[in-house]
Amino acid sequence: MDPINSFFQLFGRTTTPPAANVEIYSWQTCPYCIRAKLLLWWKGVNYTDYAIDGDDAARDAMAERANGGRSVPQIFINNNHVGGCDDLYALDSRGGLDPLLAESSAG
Numbered sequence: 001m002d003p004i005n006s007f008f009q010l011f012g013r014t015t016t017p018p019a020a021n022v023e024i025y026s027w028q029t030c031p032y033c034i035r036a037k038l039l040l041w042w043k044g045v046n047y048t049d050y051a052i053d054g055d056d057a058a059r060d061a062m063a064e065r066a067n068g069g070r071s072v073p074q075i076f077i078n079n080n081h082v083g084g085c086d087d088l089y090a091l092d093s094r095g096g097l098d099p100l101l102a103e104s105s106a107g
């Protein structure tokens, strides 16, 4: 096995995409967005990224979906609002993220 995959295996990076449909609204240079995407990448998620930099209409649409949340990122798993970056990491810390990611969007 090549060194990078040995590293991933040692530290538990998942490379098989989980079943869930994951969406993230982000700004390209926002550190919270980068941090959230890093965790999703680590878990092998092929997320849909809505890059809404400077797009106020898209931000309004995001806020409507995100129960009024206007900061970025806003993350959705199978159309359910997870919250922002801190919420994503908190969910993972209490063991709730992997089961959600394993659920298919078809239910």
Ligand SMILES: N[C@@H](CCC(=O)N[C@@H](CS)C(=O)NCC(=O)O)C(=O)O
Binding pocket: 030, 031, 032, 033, 070, 071, 072, 073, 083, 084, 085, 086, 087
């Ligand atoms: N606690 C939030 C913080 C997110 C945050 O502060 N994002 C900044 C961009 S890096 C933002 O949206 N700032 C504009 C605003 O809050 O209206 C999270 O974990 O997602």
